[in-house]
Amino acid sequence: MPQLYIGIMSGTSLDGIDLVLADFTSKPNLLSRCLLPFPASLQRELRSLAEPGDNEVERIGPVEYQLTECYAAGVKQLLQHANYQPELISAVGCHGQTIRHRPSQAQPFTMQLGNMHLLAALTGIRVIADFRRKDMAYGGQGAPLVPAFHQAFFARAGQNRAVVNIGGIANISLLHANGSITGYDTGPGNCLMDDWVSLHRQQPYDKDGVFSAEGKLLPRLLQQLLSDPFFQQRGPKSTGREYFHLPWLQQQLTGQEAPADVQRTLCRFTALSIANELQLPNLSEVFVCGGGVHHPVLMADLQQLLTPAKVKSSSSEGLDPDWVEAMAFAWLAQAFDQQRPGNVPAVTGARKACVLGIEYRP
Known part of the structure; x- marks a missing residue:
């Protein structure tokens, strides 16, 4: 069976959403990719939420919903371009959009936006997400994971x-x-x-x-x-x-x-x-x-x-520099499915190597 995974990465540069379709049957093979620019209004809101401000909880709700709709639209566009049906995809590995990362506080935390239940419902594909907090639970920085x-x-x-x-x-x-x-x-x-x-x-x-x-x-x-x-x-x-x-x-x-x-x-x-x-x-x-x-x-x-x-x-x-991080989160989704650790304790500082991620089914 082909090991087909989608990786979604939207990073701190806030330039848009990187999506890849990768085949991990043997060595990693990039089959298709697309960049979905953020709508200007969503980009402004995400940039604003990345810094402390007023009424953040009320603002997060609609921003997270719109962000997830963009993720789903990107998956649809990616699959159409590659001519693959959703049922052929093992899972989507989605990083989410970081709006706060505080690993060095007395009570460390990290927060990535993205309604992964909604993403699974909109795409009809299993989603693996929430990769960072397991590492932090064992004393790690939760980053970098790549x-x-x-x-x-x-x-x-x-x-x-x-x-x-x-x-x-x-x-x-x-x-x-x-x-x-x-x-x-x-x-x-x-x-x-x-x-x-x-x-x-x-x-x-x-x-x-x-x-x-x-x-x-x-x-x-x-x-x-x-x-x-x-x-x-x-x-x-x-x-x-x-x-x-x-x-x-x-x-x-x-x-x-x-x-x-x-x-x-x-x-x-x-x-x-x-x-x-x-x-x-x-x-x-x-x-x-x-x-x-x-x-x-x-x-x-x-x-x-x-x-x-x-x-x-x-x-x-042989690896396009614009798609390495998105490929990495597709790879982390596969690692979850194979129950392989996705973190490196020498990198993050975690007390042990962990299987990272949570599964969301359609």
């Missing part, structure tokens, strides 16, 4: 490799030559650059790195950003947009900086916060996935900082 998939796909015996996912937040997976794995969130990926270019250029992201390329580095600001306590912590650690957001950045500024100079500095800030965590002896290759792979200034910064390791797109290993 390294288990990175290990399955990218690890090579006898080689020190790394995988860097640069979405809204950046995370790394260190794939050691001896077969062990470590990893964690390194800090902002694209989120601050996206917020800044949106504020000053009314663009959703810094397309082709044009805005960054116009500016020059501001060393004082760069050091100030890197002095945040988050960067002094050792892994396991995780973070989100509720921590690194536009007001956090604006508190660091004098108001006299040229906008393009701030953008260039944010680009270097992302690169340095990643590279500082990848100073491994004999690191041979670094595979980049997520939206950051399309930012040429960021990729050039990473290559400069990580030489002699070669910085490459994950496409060099």
